[in-house]
Amino acid sequence: KSNIRENYTFDNFVEGKSNQLARAAACQVADNPGVSYNPLFLYGGVGLGKTHLLHAVGNEILNRNPDAKVIYMHSERFVQDMVKALQNNAIESFKKHYRSVNALLIDDIQFFAKKERSQEEFFHTFNALLEGNQQIIMTSDRYPKEIEGVEDRLKSRFGWGLTIAIEPPELETRVAILMKKAQEAKVNLPHEVAFFIAKRLRSHVRELEGALNRVVAHANFTGKPITIEFVKEALRDLLALQEKLVTIDNIQRTVAEYYKIKVADILSKRRSRSVARPRQVAMALAKELTSHSLPEIGDAFGGRDHTTVLHACRKIKELREENLDIKEDYLNLIRTLSS
Numbered sequence: 001k002s003n004i005r006e007n008y009t010f011d012n013f014v015e016g017k018s019n020q021l022a023r024a025a026a027c028q029v030a031d032n033p034g035v036s037y038n039p040l041f042l043y044g045g046v047g048l049g050k051t052h053l054l055h056a057v058g059n060e061i062l063n064r065n066p067d068a069k070v071i072y073m074h075s076e077r078f079v080q081d082m083v084k085a086l087q088n089n090a091i092e093s094f095k096k097h098y099r100s101v102n103a104l105l106i107d108d109i110q111f112f113a114k115k116e117r118s119q120e121e122f123f124h125t126f127n128a129l130l131e132g133n134q135q136i137i138m139t140s141d142r143y144p145k146e147i148e149g150v151e152d153r154l155k156s157r158f159g160w161g162l163t164i165a166i167e168p169p170e171l172e173t174r175v176a177i178l179m180k181k182a183q184e185a186k187v188n189l190p191h192e193v194a195f196f197i198a199k200r201l202r203s204h205v206r207e208l209e210g211a212l213n214r215v216v217a218h219a220n221f222t223g224k225p226i227t228i229e230f231v232k233e234a235l236r237d238l239l240a241l242q243e244k245l246v247t248i249d250n251i252q253r254t255v256a257e258y259y260k261i262k263v264a265d266i267l268s269k270r271r272s273r274s275v276a277r278p279r280q281v282a283m284a285l286a287k288e289l290t291s292h293s294l295p296e297i298g299d300a301f302g303g304r305d306h307t308t309v310l311h312a313c314r315k316i317k318e319l320r321e322e323n324l325d326i327k328e329d330y331l332n333l334i335r336t337l338s339s
């Protein structure tokens with residue numbers, strides 16, 4: 001019996017700019033396991049849909065071939081099972097079990113860190129599967145090379161196929177996800193309410209789901225219709241927390257720390273690149289993550305004009321598309337600020 005969760009499918013995975021590539025690669029792999037990208041490595045922060053995509057691939061493979069042997073495995077579980085097998089002198093059948101699959105879906109491989117024996121075993125399994133053209137898909141919360149405590153030869157092999165990032169969903173995708181989940185739960189969620197929630201809660205999909213569940217429970221409980229006012233009440237503590245966390249102040253401090261400069265530099269008139277770029281990043285973040293207006297943001301950045309802020313936002317948007325470093329920096333900062 002397969003351990004693939006039937007409710008995680010491609011059909012109910014909402015596509016957006018942030019997960020498009022990952023979804024497309026996962027689809028291709030599901031269509032042609034072992035043939036197109038092997039291994040496929042998906043990485044990204046918590047709650048962004050990695051586990052969902054793994055199961056979606058599993059379901060699709062099984063739809064096409066009900067006899068296929070597909071195993072989903074959290075890497076912590078892999079480690080536990082292996083330790084047990086070692087204790088029971090059953091390591092041979094453990095190996096055989098994994099080496100007989102059509103597709104092996106290994107989740108959160110950052111948990112292999114510092115587990116040398118498991119890495120060794122996984123390494124052999126990994127090689128055997130690749131040789132047999134059996135599909136491997138792995139996920140992790142970070143880029144393979146950045147996983148500490150995992151052997152270099154293993155990390156470099158992880159990158160042999162295709163490595164793709166899943167990024168935090170942008171506003172439209174967050175709205176679409178909420179609408180989809182509400183529809184699945186047969187709840188009437190007005191679009192403007194979904195927009196309000198998505199606008200306020202920006203960290204990850206799991207948080208959105210949690211918020212929606214709470215709104216729904218509250219609605220069932222009170223029998224009231226779901227309006228923005230209603231949501232403000234139902235999610236009061238969550239929203240307050242969000243407001244408190246992402247302030248311009250906090251953004252300036254976080255950005256200064258990230259680029260190893262001083263907040264005073266950000267507020268100053270200095271124009272050297274090492275200060276001006278972080279300042280622009282901080283302004284763009286302030287626009288994206290808070291509900292302050294351009295003039296308010298300008299004020300908070302040492303009394304600058306609102307057109308300077310606007311220019312910074314445009315510049316950073318442009319740079320994020322053509323400069324990988326800035327793109328990476330920006331995402332890291334968003335992650336830090338909204339976690």
Ligand code: ADP
Nearest residue numbers: 012013014046047048049050051052177205206
């Ligand atoms: P991760 O494994 O990356 O931490 P999950 O796959 O567990 O994240 O996703 C968390 C929750 O959010 C799951 O319930 C999942 O169904 C949902 N989810 C994440 N991304 C999407 C998406 N694009 N469309 C629909 N649901 C999503």
Ligand code: MG
Nearest residue numbers: 050051052107
């Ligand atoms: Mg997961």
